[in-house]
Amino acid sequence: MTIIVDAVRILLAPLTRTRLFRRMGPVVLPPVEKVVTIVSRGRVQVSALLVPSLVLHAIGARSGAPRDVPLMYTPDGHGRAIIAGTNFAGERHPAWTSNLLAHPDAAITVRGRWMPVHAERIADEDRDAAWARIEAQWPGYRAYERGSGRTVRLFRLQPVRPAGEPEGDATRPA
Numbered sequence: 001m002t003i004i005v006d007a008v009r010i011l012l013a014p015l016t017r018t019r020l021f022r023r024m025g026p027v028v029l030p031p032v033e034k035v036v037t038i039v040s041r042g043r044v045q046v047s048a049l050l051v052p053s054l055v056l057h058a059i060g061a062r063s064g065a066p067r068d069v070p071l072m073y074t075p076d077g078h079g080r081a082i083i084a085g086t087n088f089a090g091e092r093h094p095a096w097t098s099n100l101l102a103h104p105d106a107a108i109t110v111r112g113r114w115m116p117v118h119a120e121r122i123a124d125e126d127r128d129a130a131w132a133r134i135e136a137q138w139p140g141y142r143a144y145e146r147g148s149g150r151t152v153r154l155f156r157l158q159p160v161r162p163a164g165e166p167e168g169d170a171t172r173p174a
Contacts, residue, residue, distance in 0.1 A: 016138075051137060052075065052081075054073050054108045055071075056070075057108065057114075061099045067096065069096045072084075076133060076156060077133075081108070082156055084134060086144035104118055105117075115159050117158060120155065122156055130156075
């Protein structure tokens with residue numbers, strides 16, 4: 001199965017860098033992702049069929065309201081996730097990056113499992129290594145940064161255990 005997924009990634013990666021995908025992706029993918037998430041009760045994400053994906057649960061930077069957004073992530077090899085605010089190569093940073101800057105304590109859901117995390121912006125000196133890891137998973141992904149005309153915000157999500165919670169699977173709070 002991994003060979004098939006890797007082959008599909010290699011074939012699809014160039015398509016995701018086209019102007020058509022950059023224009024249509026932000027319009028088409030979120031509603032499709034939302035419907036699949038509702039139907040599967042959060043256990044299936046369309047994007048997860050090709051790349052590791054998560055749902056970021058953050059607090060709005062200005063509104064203070066809960067915000068959920070499905071994102072691709074890259075494992076960093078140390079139990080953490082790397083996420084990139086590419087925004088389909090858009091000129092503006094996606095709102096979720098501002099949310100994490102304002103409220104770095106968040107949560108994620110991965111394959112139906114909820115866990116609290118602390119977001120840390122990746123330092124300039126570590127960006128190339130983070131991008132190399134991301135592009136090993138999705139070839140050419142950094143082209144979104146070049147196409148956007150801005151420095152994409154990269155974050156490392158460190159799982160945390162809430163105070164007083166024993167080791168083991170975290171369950172989503174009611």
